[in-house]
Each structure stands twice: as structure tokens, then as C-alpha cells.
Amino acid sequence: MYHFIASFIAIYFGIVYTFVGQGHSFADALITSTLMAVSFNSSLLSSIVFYRVFLHRCRKFPGPFLAGVSKFYAFYQSAKEVRYYKETEAMHAKYGDFVRVGPRQISIMRKSAVPLIFGPQSNCIKGTFYGNAGNDPTKISINMIRDEARYKLRRRAWDRGLSMKAIGNYEPRITEKVNLLLAQMRRNNGTPMDVTKWSMMLSFDIMGSVGFSKDFDNLKTGKLHPATHAIHDHLTHIGTIGETPWLLNILSSIPGAAAGFASFFNFCAREMEAKQNNWNSDAQPQDIASWLIKAVKDKDISASPTKESLTDDSRVIIIAGSDTFANVLACTLFYLAKDKDVQSKVRRLIDEALPDGPASWSYDKIRKVTYIDDIVNETLRLKPPVISQPHRQTPARGLQIDEQYIPGNVNVTVPPILIMRDERWWKQPFEFIPERFGSRREEMGTDDAPYMPFGLGVHTCPGNNLAYANLRISISSIVQNFDIDFAPGETGEAFDKDFLDTPLIKLPPLYLEFKARKPVNTSTQQ
Numbered sequence: 213m214y215h216f217i218a219s220f221i222a223i224y225f226g227i228v229y230t231f232v233g234q235g236h237s238f239a240d241a242l243i244t245s246t247l248m249a250v251s252f253n254s255s256l257l258s259s260i261v262f263y264r265v266f267l268h269r270c271r272k273f274p275g276p277f278l279a280g281v282s283k284f285y286a287f288y289q290s291a292k293e294v295r296y297y298k299e300t301e302a303m304h305a306k307y308g309d310f311v312r313v314g315p316r317q318i319s320i321m322r323k324s325a326v327p328l329i330f331g332p333q334s335n336c337i338k339g340t341f342y343g344n345a346g347n348d349p350t351k352i353s354i355n356m357i358r359d360e361a362r363y364k365l366r367r368r369a370w371d372r373g374l375s376m377k378a379i380g381n382y383e384p385r386i387t388e389k390v391n392l393l394l395a396q397m398r399r400n401n402g403t404p405m406d407v408t409k410w411s412m413m414l415s416f417d418i419m420g421s422v423g424f425s426k427d428f429d430n431l432k433t434g435k436l437h438p439a440t441h442a443i444h445d446h447l448t449h450i451g452t453i454g455e456t457p458w459l460l461n462i463l464s465s466i467p468g469a470a471a472g473f474a475s476f477f478n479f480c481a482r483e484m485e486a487k488q489n490n491w492n493s494d495a496q497p498q499d500i501a502s503w504l505i506k507a508v509k510d511k512d513i514s515a516s517p518t519k520e521s522l523t524d525d526s527r528v529i530i531i532a533g534s535d536t537f538a539n540v541l542a543c544t545l546f547y548l549a550k551d552k553d554v555q556s557k558v559r560r561l562i563d564e565a566l567p568d569g570p571a572s573w574s575y576d577k578i579r580k581v582t583y584i585d586d587i588v589n590e591t592l593r594l595k596p597p598v599i600s601q602p603h604r605q606t607p608a609r610g611l612q613i614d615e616q617y618i619p620g621n622v623n624v625t626v627p628p629i630l631i632m633r634d635e636r637w638w639k640q641p642f643e644f645i646p647e648r649f650g651s652r653r654e655e656m657g658t659d660d661a662p663y664m665p666f667g668l669g670v671h672t673c674p675g676n677n678l679a680y681a682n683l684r685i686s687i688s689s690i691v692q693n694f695d696i697d698f699a700p701g702e703t704g705e706a707f708d709k710d711f712l713d714t715p716l717i718k719l720p721p722l723y724l725e726f727k728a729r730k731p732v733n734t735s736t737q738q
């Protein structure tokens with residue numbers, strides 16, 4: 213777009229200059245050139261509209277007329293209430309499983325589409341949405357790279373920083389932060405706490421520690437770090453303008469237009485720079501950022517190629533590493549407060565695994581309580597942090613999905629939150645039933661249902677093991693120590709329904725009470 217806009221402006225002034233050179237007055241030259249520009253642009257726009265409506269390779273797919281004309285329609289739909297997934301749901305209800313949601317974008321609600329688009333054997337690449345940060349793969353974060361070969365190289369450094377071995381090293385630090393949250397819950401004993409906020413504090417502190425070996429002191433001070441607000445503003449910006457990636461890209465590059473995010477971007481850059489400045493080549497990396505810097509210092513093939521891309525990666529550590537886990541934890545606590553049977557069951561299982569009470573807590577013991585994972589999996593099904601993304605682009609030869617052929621170079625999406633609540637594959641789809649991932653797995657048909665909260669295939673979230681570790685540690689500790697209940701006047705309804713699609717889920721406040729349990733010692737109870 214930069215090239216088109218720059219060429220247009222240059223040609224426009226070139227024409228003005230030519231007219232003036234031919235003896236026209238400056239005012240005349242300006243008027244004539246402007247008329248030419250208007251006539252050129254209206255012809256161009258009408259031919260684009262004509263092409264998209266009557267000739268485009270996606271013209272046969274049903275969908276709102278305006279969605280086929282311009283992506284600005286999707287922009288409008290997402291900016292309206294920042295709940296694009298709801299708009300998509302309504303479009304699917306009206307038009308069926310394959311809907312043209314943009315001139316060359318199809319939203320698909322078929323289970324068979326999931327492996328074909330996202331699976332390990334898929335030939336699709338990341339869609340044009342990922343161009344919103346620019347298309348130079350040497351200057352962008354791992355998440356934005358559309359070139360698969362480059363992506364696979366960069367991914368190796370991330371996989372080292374998020375390996376099971378590395379997580380073993382992070383685990384005591386995660387536990388330490390969770391204990392700070394428990395201390396705050398004890399201090400507040402029984403008085404309402406906004407878990408959306410406190411989950412974010414825990415998550416940001418854990419991310420600071422395992423991401424940068426840095427203490428951001430959210431939990432100690434009880435105050436959210438200013439960067440957390442910037443993260444949400446930044447995500448809301450992407451959630452609305454992201455439907456027109458080229459516009460987002462241009463706006464982000466205009467000095468001043470992105471000033472609101474400058475402090476957040478600078479914060480991320482500073483954290484990465486500080487780590488580089490204190491680099492000790494002899495020491496084994498102790499955090500994710502250090503693993504990425506190590507790749508750069510060692511000139512490894514997985515290294516971030518430029519300072520810009522490394523800085524962009526630091527934003528991924530901060531956003532992907534904190535916001536996702538915070539949201540899942542808050543949602544899990546919501547479901548535990550709402551469903552007392554599930555809360556009692558998981559507490560009983562935790563007490564059985566740790567008969568000597570909190571003093572005997574250990575990650576190894578808690579990992580064996582697989583019901584915690586079932587609760588997490590069910591929460592992720594109903595409230596995946598990544599709601600509507602990710603977008604992919606079909607290969608040039610196109611893609612056959614059941615009876616439908618999708619032409620080549622078309623953006624395709626399968627909205628995770630909708631497909632994971634679809635009653636064709638999920639029994640009692642809106643009910644919270646953790647057992648569907650455990651004891652009732654077969655009966656509920658879970659293995660045949662589409663499930664993708666961490667994405668799939670090559671682009672599966674590299675942080676999923678860290679996310680599970682965070683969740684197991686925090687949920688087991690909270691449940692072991694506290695009874696969880698809605699605060700007086702809190703029904704959880706607004707929390708359940710009024711979240712935003714930004715495109716990471718943005719949750720409203722939720723007030724819960726945590727009442728300290730009496731010490732339990734099941735080994736002496738028998």
C-alpha cells in the first residue's frame with residue numbers, strides 16, 4: 213500500500229507540475245488534476261466492486277453483499293461492539309457452513325476443515341491478517357511470519373525456551389508467585405476480589421519471572437503494571453482494525469497515530485535491551501528472552517535476524533505469555549464458583565493426592581490429579597483465549613473441504629469459539645462438563661470433536677506446556693487453600709457473556725470470595 217499511495221501522490225503532483233509547465237495557472241492545474249484523480253479513483257473503485265461481485269473466485273460463496281465488496285464491512289462489524297465472533301455466528305446461522313466474510317475470505321464451520329487448514333499436513337500458510345505488522349520477515353515477531361521455512365527456523369529458539377526441561381527450571385518461580393497470590397487471598401479473606409484483575413497480576417508476574425527473570429511486583433503491591441492496560445488497548449486496536457491488515461499496518465507506522473502504544477512498545481524494547489546488555493555468555497539461559505538472545509549471540513539459524521524482530525518477539529513473550537493464562541485462570545475460577553460439584557470433586561481429589569495438606573504440595577503430585585487438566589480443557593473449550601483467529605491462506609491449487617472447493621490464495625478461518633461449541637460435534641455444548649475430557653470421554657465423543665484452543669500443526673502454541681504448568685499450580689493451590697464463591701451481588705452473568713473479541717478474549721471484572729479452608733489432613737482422618 214505504501215508504494216501505491218506514494219506513486220499516486222507523486223503522479224498527482226507530476227500532473228499538476230506538467231499543467232503549470234504548459235502555461236496553465238496553478239489553480240487551474242490543481243482543479244484539473246483533482247478532477248482527473250477523482251475520475252481515476254471512481255473508475256478504479258467501480259471496477260474493483262464489479263470484479264469482486266461478478267468475477268471474483270469467491271463470488272459463489274454466500275454471505276452479506278457488502279462483505280464481498282470490501283473488508284471495511286468486517287472492520288465495521290468488529291468495531292461495532294468488538295464482538296466479531298458474534299457477527300460470524302449470525303452469518304453462519306443465516307448463510308450456512310461456508311460464508312464469504314470478506315472479498316477473499318471464507319469462514320468455515322466444518323470439523324473436516326480443521327485438519328485440512330491447520331493440521332500438520334496442511335499446505336495452508338498464515339493469512340494476510342498476519343501482514344498487519346509488515347511483510348518483511350526479518351523485522352517481525354515469530355507470530356507474524358508468513359514464510360513457513362523461516363518460521364520453522366525461528367520456532368526452534370522458542371521451543372528451547374519453552375521445553376519441558378526449561379519449564380522444570382521455571383516451576384519453583386511459578387510456585388513462588390502463586391504463593392504471593394495465596395497470601396493476598398488470605399489477607400482479603402472473604403472480601404470480594406476481582407479475579408480478572410488478580411489473575412492478570414499473577415500472570416504478569418509469572419511472565420516477568422520466566423520471560424525476563426524480572427520482578428514486576430504486581431502481587432506484592434496489589435497494583436496492575438501500567439503495561440497490562442497498554443496490552444489491552446493494543447489488542448482492542450488490533451481486534452477492530454485488524455480486519456483490514458493493510459490499514460492497521462499503515463496506521464501503526466504513522467508517527468503519532470500509534471503514540472498511544474509507544475510507551476508499551478518502548479517498555480518491551482527496554483526489557484529486551486536490558487537483558488542483552490547484561491548478557492553472560494557462560495550462563496545457561498534462565499528465561500525465555502535469554503533463550504532467544506542466546507540464539508542471536510550464538511549466530512544460530514533460529515536467531516531473530518534483526519533488532520526489530522527481537523523487539524517484536526519481546527512483545528509476543530509479554531502478550532502471549534501473560535494475557536492468555538490470566539484469562540484462562542479467571543474463567544476457570546468462574547466455572548469453579550458456579551459449579552460447586554466440580555469444585556468439591558477437584559478439592560477432594562487434591563486432598564487425596566496431598567493427604568498432609570498444603571505443606572506437602574508438590575508439582576509432581578499435583579500433575580497426577582488429571583481432573584485439573586479436564587477442568588482446564590473444558591474451560592479452554594468454552595472460553596478459548598484466542599476466539600476468532602487464526603487465519604490461514606489456501607495453497608495456489610486451492611483446497612477441497614467436503615463438497616466445497618475453496619479456490620487458491622483465499623483467506624480461510626474456522627472460528628475456534630464457535631466450532632468448539634457446535635452441537636453437531638459437542639454434546640451439551642454450552643454446559644461445563646470437565647468429565648468429557650476424562651471419565652466420560654468416550655460417551656461424550658470428545659476424541660471425534662474439533663478442539664483447537666492452542667491451534668494445531670506447525671503453529672501449535674509453543675507455550676502450551678508452560679500454560680498447563682501455570683494453570684495446574686495455580687488452580688490446585690487455590691482450591692486446596694480456599695472455598696471459592698461468588699461475591700454478594702455477583703451472578704457471573706456479565707462475565708460469562710460480555711467478553712470482547714480483541715482478538716484475544718477480553719474479560720469483564722468478576723468478583724469472587726476466597727474463604728480460607730481449615731487445614732485438612734486426610735491421612736489422619738481415616
Ligand code: HEM
Pocket residue numbers: 354355356370500528529532533534536537540592596597598601602664665666667670671672673674675676678679
Ligand atoms: C492457555 C494459554 C495459551 C493459549 C490458549 C494459547 C493459544 C495460542 C494459539 C491459538 C496460538 C496460535 C495463534 C496463531 O496461529 O496465530 C498461539 C501462538 C503462540 N503462543 Fe500461545 N497460548 C497460550 C499461552 C502461551 C504462553 C504462556 C506462551 C509463552 C510465551 C505462548 C507463546 C506463543 C507463541 C510464541 C505463539 C506464536 C506461534 C506461531 O505464531 O505459530 N502462548 N498461542
